[in-house]
Structures are given as C-alpha cells and as structure tokens.
Amino acid sequence: MSERIKLVAYLAAIVAASWLTSPVWLAGGLLVTLVLCGRAGPRLLRQAVLATAAFSGTISLAYAGYVWWSLHRLPLDWLITVNLRVLLMALLTFLFITRVNLFQALSFSRRLSFLLVLAVSQSLVLKRTLAEFRLGLESRSLRPASLSARYRAAAHAIAWLLDRALANAHESAQAMQSRGVFK
Amino acid sequence: MHIPDGFIAPQMYLPLYAAAAAAWAYGAKRVGQELDESSLPWLAALTSASFVLSFIALPLPGGTSAHVTGVGLLAVVFGFWQAFMAASLVFAIQALLFGDGGITTLPLNALAMGFAGAMAARGLFLALRRFHIGLALFLAGWIGLALPALLIALALGAQPHIAASATGEPQYFPFGWEVTLPALLIPHALLGLGEGALTLLGWRLVERLRGRYQHV
Numbered sequence: 296m297s298e299r300i301k302l303v304a305y306l307a308a309i310v311a312a313s314w315l316t317s318p319v320w321l322a323g324g325l326l327v328t329l330v331l332c333g334r335a336g337p338r339l340l341r342q343a344v345l346a347t348a349a350f351s352g353t354i355s356l357a358y359a360g361y362v363w364w365s366l367h368r369l370p371l372d373w374l375i376t377v378n379l380r381v382l383l384m385a386l387l388t389f390l391f392i393t394r395v396n397l398f399q400a401l402s403f404s405r406r407l408s409f410l411l412v413l414a415v416s417q418s419l420v421l422k423r424t425l426a427e428f429r430l431g432l433e434s435r436s437l438r439p440a441s442l443s444a445r446y447r448a449a450a451h452a453i454a455w456l457l458d459r460a461l462a463n464a465h466e467s468a469q470a471m472q473s474r475g476v477f478k
Numbered sequence: 479m480h481i482p483d484g485f486i487a488p489q490m491y492l493p494l495y496a497a498a499a500a501a502w503a504y505g506a507k508r509v510g511q512e513l514d515e516s517s518l519p520w521l522a523a524l525t526s527a528s529f530v531l532s533f534i535a536l537p538l539p540g541g542t543s544a545h546v547t548g549v550g551l552l553a554v555v556f557g558f559w560q561a562f563m564a565a566s567l568v569f570a571i572q573a574l575l576f577g578d579g580g581i582t583t584l585p586l587n588a589l590a591m592g593f594a595g596a597m598a599a600r601g602l603f604l605a606l607r608r609f610h611i612g613l614a615l616f617l618a619g620w621i622g623l624a625l626p627a628l629l630i631a632l633a634l635g636a637q638p639h640i641a642a643s644a645t646g647e648p649q650y651f652p653f654g655w656e657v658t659l660p661a662l663l664i665p666h667a668l669l670g671l672g673e674g675a676l677t678l679l680g681w682r683l684v685e686r687l688r689g690r691y692q693h694v
Contacts, residue, residue, distance in 0.1 A: 306581070313488045313582055314651050346577050347482040354485070358652045373647060381484035388483070389575050397574055400660040406518060413522030414529070414567060415575065450676060453531065453548070454683030457555065460527035467519030 298400040305391040312383050318372070321379035328386050335393060343385035363460050409471075417463050421456060428452050480572070481587075481634075483580030485651040487641035490633065491582045498585035501593055502566060508559040524564035528552060529571060549591055550599035550622025551677045554615060555684055558600040565592030590629040595622045612678055619677025620670035627666035631658040681693075 315321050329336045355374055362370040401407045432440055432448045440448065509521055531548030552561035566588040572578040579587065599622035606614035637656035638648040653661075 309483065309581055310488065310492075313483065313486075313491070315644070342577065347484075350480070350482055350485075354652070361653075370652075373649075373652060376649065377484060377652075381482050383579065384483035384580065384582070388573070388581065392575065392577055410518055410522050410525075410567070411571075413519055414525040415571060417522060417526035418529040418571070421526055422533055425530055425533055446675065446679065449546070450679035450683055452549065453546070453676065453680040454686075456527050457680075458529055458686055460523040463526070464519040464523035467522065469539070471519065 298396050299403060301391070301395045302397075302400040305387060305395065308387050309384055312380060312387065315380060315383075316376060318375045318379055321350060321376065321383055325383045325386065328383060328390060332386070332390050332393075339386060339389045339393065340382075342389050343382055346389075347385045349380050351378055413467055415462070421459060424459075425452060425456065427453075479636045480579035481563040481583045481630075483582045484627070485637070485652045486580075486582050486586060487637055488582075489640050490636065491585060492587060494585035498566070498593075500590050501562070501589070502630070503561045504564075505559050521563060521567070524556060524560055525567040525571070528561075528564040529568045532568070546673060546676060547591060547595070547623055547626075549626075550619040550673060551680045552638065553596040553600040553622065554603045554618050554677065554681060558634050561596035561600070562588075564593040565596065567650050586630065586633055590626040590633070594629055595626040598625045599624065615678040615681050616674035619674035622677070623673045624663070624666050627662045628659075631655070631662035634658045634662075 298351065312321070312324055329340065332339050355378060359369055359374060362368065398408055398411055401411060419470070428448070528548055531546050531551075547565075549561055549565055552564060556564075563588045566584075569579060569584050569587045569592070573581045573584055599618040602621050603614050603618040606617060632655065635653065635658035637651035638654050641649045643649055651658075
C-alpha cells in the first residue's frame, strides 16, 4: 500500500471513529487497531494513553465529580464512550506515525514535501539548542535563577531563535537557488 | 495542554476544516504567490521558530511556568498571514509527527490561535503603536493569548449543545459555557500578562537585530 493511500485510510478512519458513540463499536475498533499494530501494540497503546491522559483524565474526573455531586450517580456511559473514542483515535495516530512516512505521503506536492522537511529538520536543531540554553542558564548559578533573570533569558532565547530561523531561511534559499530546485 | 481527538464533535470540526482550508489556500497565496525558492524556506523557518517557541517556558511568580505561544510576537514582527500559516503548520507537525494534540482539533487551533489570535494581535498593535509602542506590544501579546482562549472556550462549551444523545447526555466534551468560559478565560487572562511582557522584550531584542533581516 502506498504512503498516500495509507494517509487517506488514516484520515478516513479518524473521521469514522469520531462519529462513533457506541462503546461496543469503539471497543471493536480499538481491538482491530491493536491487531493492526501487531507486536508494537502494547508500546503504541502506552504512548496513546500517556499522550491523552492529562486532558482526558482531568475532564473525566471533573465530569464524574460534577455528575456525582449533582445527581448522585456516575456518568458511566459518557466515561466509557469518550475515553474509548479518545484512546482509539490516539492509537490510530500513533500507528500512522509509526507506519507511514509523512514526507513520502505528501510527495504528491514537491513544494509541500520541501516545506515539511525544512521545517521539521530546523525545528529539531533549534529545539536542541534551546535545551542547551536552558542548561547553560541553570549551570551558571548554584541557586535557581531569579524571575527577572529567567525572563531576560527567555527573551534572549526568543530573539536568538528568530535570528537563527531567518539565517536558516536565507541559507536554505541560497542552497535551493544554487541547485536549481525550482527550475 | 493540547486537546486530543475525540472531544470535538464532527458536526463542528468538519465545517471548521472547510473554513480553515479556505484560509490556508488564501494564506498560501498571500505568503508567496506560489511557494518558491525564497518564500518556501522563509515559511519553513517561521514554522520551526514557532514550533520551538512553544517549548520556551514563561516563568511565573511562585515557581510555576506557562508556555509561550509566540503568535502575538510573530504577528507583530512578521505580519498576520505569516503568523497564521506558521502556526497552522506547527499544529499539523505536532499532530502528525509527534502525536501531540489532535488532527480533528487542528482547524479549531489554527483558526482560534493562528487566525483570530494573530489578527487581533496585529490589529491592536497597528492601532495603538502611534500612541505608545510599549503598551501596543504588551496588549498585542496579551490579546494573542486571551482571544484564542475565549474562542476555544466557546467551541468546547458548544459541544453538549450540538452533540447530545436522545436523553440529553453529552457525547463529546461534557461541560457547557458556564464552566468552559471561566475555566479558560481567568487563567489565560493572567498568563497573557506574561505573554505580553515577552512580546515586548522579544520585539525590543528583534529591533536590535533588525538590520540583519531581509524580510522584516
């Protein structure tokens, strides 16, 4: 199956899952997706749970508490349906990330592929340098930095980030021009 | 905290996708008539900057921190359409490459934060800068965070009204506006003060480097 067909299948599965309101269908969908995950199933399920736990957990606990306080019962239908749906859709996304090369899936548009490759590669480099900035600030003092020092550091990091991003854009443009990418 | 897939009803996210697609098509046209060797790396650089901005922790009194969206700063420094396109690409990359956020919440985030947030920030900055540039920048940063929070609170609070079972039970996000509006607006109105301060500081530092930029 080509990457593009996999992308379309993923999007169709996400839309279909989002319409489901029956816990039985959602559980069935989750089971089928786990089978499709194969041996990576437990790892992907764990990733899906971790990625959604903060939001889903907060909302589920708050809603369960609210219904219990006002109606003296638990909203079990809602808790099961929504949490199954969230888990199914997150698992589908992690399966997509693992199995599909997004850069190839978007290869129907040469410029979109270039844009994605440039943005992602630059993002990863900038993110790593930013982490080094943070470690640098922490290493310069035995005590935690003051609020004003942290603000100044954040502002300088942002200015550096924008400066670096623009320099990268200039370099990439020159590289593309010299190689005749758009000819 | 990103909203995962499954909380926004398709009755809302499908029309939002149609609206966002129209804005993306027009935005792509505005950013560069067609992406070429100068506009494509430029958009990629803005996207990566916007993506990494979201990893910068904004210190708050009391030892906690919030994360910068950077939409206000991008809008005042580079312009509305550039900020909107960069923010949209960031949400897509976060959802499809890192599993952070959702593909069904992408149009809501793009329209609320990227479109409305950037437009309000840019508009407020342009309207107020002749009176007091510092205040204009601070308010641009604040509105760039507070307005999207209002719009997302309205969208989340609408879920029980647009997708309920026959017995009236919610099927997606369960809380109405009476909960979502104060829950999102109060903290974001406060967090916006930090974003405003950072927009002001970021702008001043960018001004010092302005000579190096070709596109600003």
